[in-house]
Amino acid sequence: MKKDYILGVLFFSGLWGLSEAALGGVLYSAKVPHSSIILTLAAFGILAVSRAYLPQIGTATLIGLCAMLFKFFNSPFFACHFAGIAIAGISFDLFLSLINIKNKAIAGFVAAFFNYAAFAIFMTFIVRYHYWTGSLDKFNNHIVEGIFAAAGCAIVVPVMLKVGQMIKVKLETPFSLKFRLAEGCVSLATAGLWVFSLVVFSHTLIAGK
Secondary structure (H helix, E strand, O other): OOHHHHHHHHHHHHHHHHHHHHHHHHHHHOOOOOHHHHHHHHHHHHHHHHOOOOOOOOHHHHHHHHHHHHHHHHOOOOHHHHHHHHHHHHHHHHHHHHOOOOOHHHHHHHHHHHHHHHHHHHHHHHOOOHHHHOOOHHHHHHHHHHHHHHHHHHHHHHHHHHHHHHHHHHOOOOOOOOOOHHHHHHHHHHHHHHHHHHHHHHHHHHHHO
């Protein structure tokens, strides 16, 4: 596996993980209604940009798994949040890489709605988490929320796909580990994201003893 591929995965997963840990932490602490919609738009936007550099099938899922690790280092463990990240990566991969729907607005809509529906089914009928199984209200509300997230992703995904291509025209190989300014800044940013997460994780472990 090429070094630039690994660095690219770490960079985009770090951004996604940071949005989950930092932005998600703020939204959930403030009890902002429908916070998951904002986080989904951020995640799908990051994944859309990543496709300009990492179009390989399965990469969005890999980025999601690494983002889960980043979030684990920086946030309290909530299994449902980790499952949501994994399913989001798989959903993006399924409809924008594997099936590769030609109309990217439709692809963004379907991927986001599938993400919400799959998560609701997983939590309610497979994991049977008590928060979801008391009644179908949580399931139904999540599906409705998924419609709004999907509508947002129908705009965000094609726009960010174009943004990714525009960035690539200006910065063709930012993950090549060369000693030029642009590549060096991306490498430092990637290392900084993960070093920061490890420092936070270490501090949490020490504080917990």
